[in-house]
Amino acid sequence: MNPWGFVQVALALLLSPLLIGVINRTKAFVAGRRGTPLLQLYHDAAKLLRKGAVYSRTTTWVFRAGPIVALAATLGTLPFLPAGGLRAVLWFDGDLLVVIALLGVARFLTVLAALDTGSSFEGMGASREVTFSALAEPALLLGLAAMGREVGSLSLSDMSSGLTAAKWFQAAPAMMLAAAALLVVFLAENARVPVDDPNTHLELTMIHEVMVLDHGGPDFGVILYGSALKLWVLGTLLVNASLPVRTSSVAIDAAAFLAGMLALAVLTGLIESAMARLRLAHIPQLLVGATALSVLAIILVLR
Amino acid sequence: MTLLLAAILLLILSGVAALVSEDASHPSASMGAFGAAAGCALGLTAALMVLIGGQTESLRLAWSVPRGAFLIELDPLSAFFLIPTLGLSGLAALYGSEYLQAGGVRRALGPSWFFFNLLVASMAVVLVARNAVLFLMAWEVMSVSSYFLVMHESEKESVREAGWTYLVAAHLGTAFLIVLFLLLGREFGTLDFGGPGRTIAAAPQVSGLLFILALIGFGTKAGFVPVHVWLPEAHPAAPSHVSAVMSGVMVKTGIYGLARILTFLGPPQGWWGWVLIGMGLSSGILGVLFALAQHDLKALLAYHTVENIGIIALGLGLGVLGLSAGLPGVAVLGFAGGLLHVLNHALFKGLLFLGAGAVAHGSGTREMDEMGGLLKRMPWTGATFLVGAVAISGLPPLNGFVSEFLIYLGAISGLHSPAATAVAGVGVMGGLALIGGLAAACFAKAFGIVFLGEPRSGHAEHAHEAGPLMRLSMALLAISCAAIGLLAPRVVRAMSPAIATIAGLTPGRCRDLLTPGTGSLALVVTASVVFLVLVLLLAVLRRALLAGRTVSETGTWDCGYARPTPRMQYSASSFAQPLTDLFGPVLRTERRGSPPRGYFPDDAAFATKTRDVWREELWRRVFAAAEWVLSKFAWLQQGRVHLYILYIALTLLALLIWGLP
Numbered sequence: 027m028n029p030w031g032f033v034q035v036a037l038a039l040l041l042s043p044l045l046i047g048v049i050n051r052t053k054a055f056v057a058g059r060r061g062t063p064l065l066q067l068y069h070d071a072a073k074l075l076r077k078g079a080v081y082s083r084t085t086t087w088v089f090r091a092g093p094i095v096a097l098a099a100t101l102g103t104l105p106f107l108p109a110g111g112l113r114a115v116l117w118f119d120g121d122l123l124v125v126i127a128l129l130g131v132a133r134f135l136t137v138l139a140a141l142d143t144g145s146s147f148e149g150m151g152a153s154r155e156v157t158f159s160a161l162a163e164p165a166l167l168l169g170l171a172a173m174g175r176e177v178g179s180l181s182l183s184d185m186s187s188g189l190t191a192a193k194w195f196q197a198a199p200a201m202m203l204a205a206a207a208l209l210v211v212f213l214a215e216n217a218r219v220p221v222d223d224p225n226t227h228l229e230l231t232m233i234h235e236v237m238v239l240d241h242g243g244p245d246f247g248v249i250l251y252g253s254a255l256k257l258w259v260l261g262t263l264l265v266n267a268s269l270p271v272r273t274s275s276v277a278i279d280a281a282a283f284l285a286g287m288l289a290l291a292v293l294t295g296l297i298e299s300a301m302a303r304l305r306l307a308h309i310p311q312l313l314v315g316a317t318a319l320s321v322l323a324i325i326l327v328l329r
Numbered sequence: 330m331t332l333l334l335a336a337i338l339l340l341i342l343s344g345v346a347a348l349v350s351e352d353a354s355h356p357s358a359s360m361g362a363f364g365a366a367a368g369c370a371l372g373l374t375a376a377l378m379v380l381i382g383g384q385t386e387s388l389r390l391a392w393s394v395p396r397g398a399f400l401i402e403l404d405p406l407s408a409f410f411l412i413p414t415l416g417l418s419g420l421a422a423l424y425g426s427e428y429l430q431a432g433g434v435r436r437a438l439g440p441s442w443f444f445f446n447l448l449v450a451s452m453a454v455v456l457v458a459r460n461a462v463l464f465l466m467a468w469e470v471m472s473v474s475s476y477f478l479v480m481h482e483s484e485k486e487s488v489r490e491a492g493w494t495y496l497v498a499a500h501l502g503t504a505f506l507i508v509l510f511l512l513l514g515r516e517f518g519t520l521d522f523g524g525p526g527r528t529i530a531a532a533p534q535v536s537g538l539l540f541i542l543a544l545i546g547f548g549t550k551a552g553f554v555p556v557h558v559w560l561p562e563a564h565p566a567a568p569s570h571v572s573a574v575m576s577g578v579m580v581k582t583g584i585y586g587l588a589r590i591l592t593f594l595g596p597p598q599g600w601w602g603w604v605l606i607g608m609g610l611s612s613g614i615l616g617v618l619f620a621l622a623q624h625d626l627k628a629l630l631a632y633h634t635v636e637n638i639g640i641i642a643l644g645l646g647l648g649v650l651g652l653s654a655g656l657p658g659v660a661v662l663g664f665a666g667g668l669l670h671v672l673n674h675a676l677f678k679g680l681l682f683l684g685a686g687a688v689a690h691g692s693g694t695r696e697m698d699e700m701g702g703l704l705k706r707m708p709w710t711g712a713t714f715l716v717g718a719v720a721i722s723g724l725p726p727l728n729g730f731v732s733e734f735l736i737y738l739g740a741i742s743g744l745h746s747p748a749a750t751a752v753a754g755v756g757v758m759g760g761l762a763l764i765g766g767l768a769a770a771c772f773a774k775a776f777g778i779v780f781l782g783e784p785r786s787g788h789a790e791h792a793h794e795a796g797p798l799m800r801l802s803m804a805l806l807a808i809s810c811a812a813i814g815l816l817a818p819r820v821v822r823a824m825s826p827a828i829a830t831i832a833g834l835t836p837g838r839c840r841d842l843l844t845p846g847t848g849s850l851a852l853v854v855t856a857s858v859v860f861l862v863l864v865l866l867l868a869v870l871r872r873a874l875l876a877g878r879t880v881s882e883t884g885t886w887d888c889g890y891a892r893p894t895p896r897m898q899y900s901a902s903s904f905a906q907p908l909t910d911l912f913g914p915v916l917r918t919e920r921r922g923s924p925p926r927g928y929f930p931d932d933a934a935f936a937t938k939t940r941d942v943w944r945e946e947l948w949r950r951v952f953a954a955a956e957w958v959l960s961k962f963a964w965l966q967q968g969r970v971h972l973y974i975l976y977i978a979l980t981l982l983a984l985l986i987w988g989l990p
Contacts, residue, residue: 078878082885084783086704088715094871098863102856116856118849120741123734124725124856126762131724131860134769138715141777141899143885144701149782149899156773157907160766167762171744171755180741229888239886244874248867310911317759324755328748 028183031115035104037284042258043067043251045291049218052295067254074247082240084144092139093238093245096132097252103128103259108186110265110283111272117183122170125182125263126163129215129256133159136249140237147229151236154306158221158233161313162211166263168320169207172200173267175327186266194270200326203319205268210316212260212290214309216253219298221309231303261290330386330403333457336372336415337450339364344446348439361442362426365449369419372453376411379403383826383836387459387523397520400459404525405826406592407456409668410585413675414456414578417806418449421577424683424802425570427795428690441481445571447474448579455582459523461510468506468582472499475579478571479563491562498559502549506586509542513593526833528595536594540601543590544608551583553642554612555943557635561619564634565627565695569686572627576634577679581671584641588668588831591649599749602650605642606753610760613639615915617767621774622909622916622939624697624901626685629775630678633721636764637674640733641667643757647739648832654750657834659743661842664828665821666735672824673728673813677720680806684714687795687803688779692788697901699786700779706792709800711780716807718772720814723765726857728813733761734853735821738846767908774904783895817854818847902937909939917942 047064054061063069081089103125105115114121137155140148174180176197177188194201214221217234229236238249271282304312343364350360379386387402403411422445429438451474454467476499480492514520516529529536545556552560560580564572591597616636623629644667651660687710688703689695704711720727736757743754784790794800813820821843829839887893909916922935965976 075874079875079880081880081882083882084702084885086781088704088781090871091868094867095864098860098867101863102860105859106856116852118852119845120734120738120849121852123737124853127723127725127730127734128856128860130722130765130769131719134719134722134724134773137773138777138781141773141904142781144782144895144898145885145887146897146899147886147888149904152773152777153899153904153907156766156770157911160763160770160908163766164759164762168755168759171741171758174741175744175751178745180744243878244871248871306907310907321755321759328751328755 028113028115028117031105031108031113034107034109034112034114037109038104038107038255038258038262041287042254043071045257045261045287046254048288048291049295049298052292053299056296056299067250071247071251074242074250075244077243079243079245082143085142085240088135089139089142089240090245092135092142093241093248093252095135097248097255099128099132099135100252100255100259106182107259107262108183108266109262109280110269110286111187111279112276112283113183113187117181119179119181119184121181121183122167122174122185125259126167129259130159130163132252132256136237139241143240145240147236148239150230151233154233155237158214158309158313161310161317162214165207165313165316165320166211166215168317168324169204169211170263170267172204172320172323172327175324176200182263182266187272189267189270190272191270197327200323201267203323203326205264207316207319207323208264208267210312210319212264213294213297214313215260216257218294220301220304220312223298223303226303231306258287261287265290330375330388330401332375332378333372333403333411333453334388336368336375337453339371340368340446340450340453343368344443344450347442347446350439359426361439361446362422365422365442365446366419368446369415369422369449372411372415373419375403376408376415379408380405380412380826381823385525389523394460394462394520396514397460397462399463400521400523401454401457401463402459402523403457404830406585406588406830409824409827410456410581410671411453413581413672414452415449416809417577417675417679418452418574420802420805421570421573421679421683422449424573424686424799425568427798428570428686429568441478441568444474444477445574448478448574452579452582456585459521461514461520461522465503465507465510468503471579471582472496472503475567475571475575478575479567481568481571482566488566491559491566495559495563498549498556502546502556505542505546505549509539509546509590512539512542513590522593528593530595533598537598537601539590539594540597543587544604547583547586547590548608549583551580551587552612552635552638553608554615554635554639555947557612557616558941558944558948560635561628561631561941564631564682565625569627569682569689572631572686573679573682576631576682577675580634580638581675584638584645584667584671588645591645592831592833597649597653599650599653602646602648602653602753605646605649606756607646609639609642609644609646610756611639612636612642613760613764614767617764617771618908618912618915619939619941621767621771621905622918622937624937625695626688626697626700626775626779627682627695629697629771630681630685633768633771634674634678636768637670637678637721640736640761640764641670641674643667643761644670644732644736644739647736647743647753647757650750650753651739651743652832654746656743656746656750657832657838657842658845659739659746659750659754660832661828661834661839662735662739662742662846664831665824665843665846666732666737666739668824668827668831669735669821670732673720673732673810676806676809676813677717677727677729680713680717680803680810681721683799683803683806684710684717687799688714688792691795692792694786694788697775697778700789701782701785701895701898702780703784703789703792704780706789707780707794710795710803713800713803713807714780715776716810718776720810722769722772724769725853726811726814726861728810728817731814731817731850731853733765734850735846737761738849770905770908774901778899778901778904782898785895785898785900815854815857817850821847821850915942
């Protein structure tokens, strides 16, 4: 148990909506627009929490439980999440499974809440979500396993603090492959381009946004915040894996980690500005490709 | 031991009582059901006492069968398997007492209860028998009584076909077991296998052959791909409480047999582990893929049994590999995960089959595409089915996650080991991740399409909730799923004598090796509790936020379409379509139908059917060839009894001559 790990939990709770703001400002900047304020998501969530709610007559308690269970599961991952050299509150060899499984719970309930509306649009979104996440899961786990083998532990905290620059460069090809796989998973799981387009306005083409069409009021506020938190969680995994700044100074490590998160947000904005969404039929190829990268990384570290 | 014998006797006697009572009126049939429940409770007590006490009880009686005695023994491994077997069977009997009464067709229930109780008793005997002849006799009774249970609705042709396939498969499997036990008896010099730590001292080729025989013989009962083909047909055909027992625990006798044989074979060879892991991966992945393609709720659950047997095989495979590579830490985690998954799968699959029975009974159909919105009409069944669905998808905080987590832990410690074991670890991790993702997809479909949304047909619209006993059984199973999830470290410690038996370690050493694993499990439970507390807090917060605000109801957002109907909802087939298309080359789904034509299309139809590839492509050909060969010998079969007696006499004579010194 590491009480300093709560610092990371607080950072995640406070700063995660900011990442979305950075992504949107980056996209606006590239497109030559002024864009929404950096803190827009905070305002949106606060406003939604002050509203009443409208529910479909079709829905049951599952629909109402969906957002809060999803948020609770995402919050539940935070005690296991290290930030750069800073260890998490709790850790053990294999704690990444808990993080992945809790994200799975969040997804399962979100999908069920979508199906609870009886809308074919939300059914579509749910169907795509389970398809792509089933393919993304091996890529994520095997990518992390490659790093775990290199460091000698499959605890996120050990992997993060043990991944020094020397170690990273010694196994650079494997680390880069794994990081690339994690980037694809990060984009896919957070419904970003090229897998999903958060800006789309056509229900037929959406994945994550269409699943939450019928949610409103405080429920939707909870969903927005939960999505931002999930972006932070998966982003942390990626930054920990690809930015091996581990010095003796906590301040430098923390600054490097935060800079990494901001850079990831900017990178996401740039990717979204530079390319269009893939056709739905081509997304599995991307995800299977990511799994292949993870497997290659493992072969390299097992060698 | 006396307690267990009393339980078995009670099961058989109440079964006979149910059979001989003339009419199928309520009291006589319920004698079978409550006799079964009481017998299971008695036997469960005996098994729990042995597992917790850790000492082995045995009973040896002389009998006229040569080369051995009537020997039964209750050791921790038997006790561990008895717990789910008797626990689930007892609850299924309670459920069945109401379920069968409510069945649409009036038929005599005496035989059904007779065979049910016989099935439970024979499973118990299989688990404690330590004599080859006794074991095979119980095994045969188990196969035949479950065959008669499958044939409950024998007026349907599909049921007769399923029963026939099952009978053939069961006996082909038994043939391998007979050879196995004869060879094993030759190595041991006796047909008794009792006593702790008995192993054969045979050449590696012989023990390898024995392993393969056990894998095929017991694997047929367990449902490993490709010898699983009977399972997805027989399990759905039976009445639901029987499906629960068959899928939840009867297939586990195959796992038990494999585990027990492993303890006889001495130090395992590395390739056994690889074969088991390969079996596990193919059963797990193909099982869940075929499950995704089903739209009959019970067929979907039956294919998930194949998947879960695959997960258990992954655990056993890691265990065997760990033992052979001299990594006992990997071995105990693999065996612990595999064994715990045996218990967990019994609980959640039992629960899901009972739920499916309640749905089929309440709505009158098993076709998922005709269901929808059942959560409002069957709130209890729906809530417990959701618990089962979360558990089987391997998600926290329920029991399915715990056992898969242990197997993952085994794979992780394999990953930290030298390269060969590490490769196995990676394979298990990747396979489990894919299986887990696909299972979650499949149960999002099963629960979402059946219980959520709007009713897709009149069947679903007029569905009604199950009766009190049925609800009680399902609720108890759901509570057990949650309890094992939240008490995981204690459960694993309690079952460590059973793990020690199969790993060939002393109980103390096994407990020491498990300590890191239980430590991790304690943190997993912490995470689960934190998660549940957060859910509670957020629920309170949400209630507080919405208090005093306008909360109104309206229709679902329909994108401005004026006349939405429930038929526009996503169906089971459409939900799974991206995945079934992706794996189309494996699944070979047949599509039939006529697309809409013209400006005012009047009729259009579409239907898919996914047959079992192994049955169609492999076994159908094998059996066609066998039929062709065997038809050449048809002249031997005259249908006259005296000729058959002559054959027997001639055979005996030939054997006598052959045996002359």
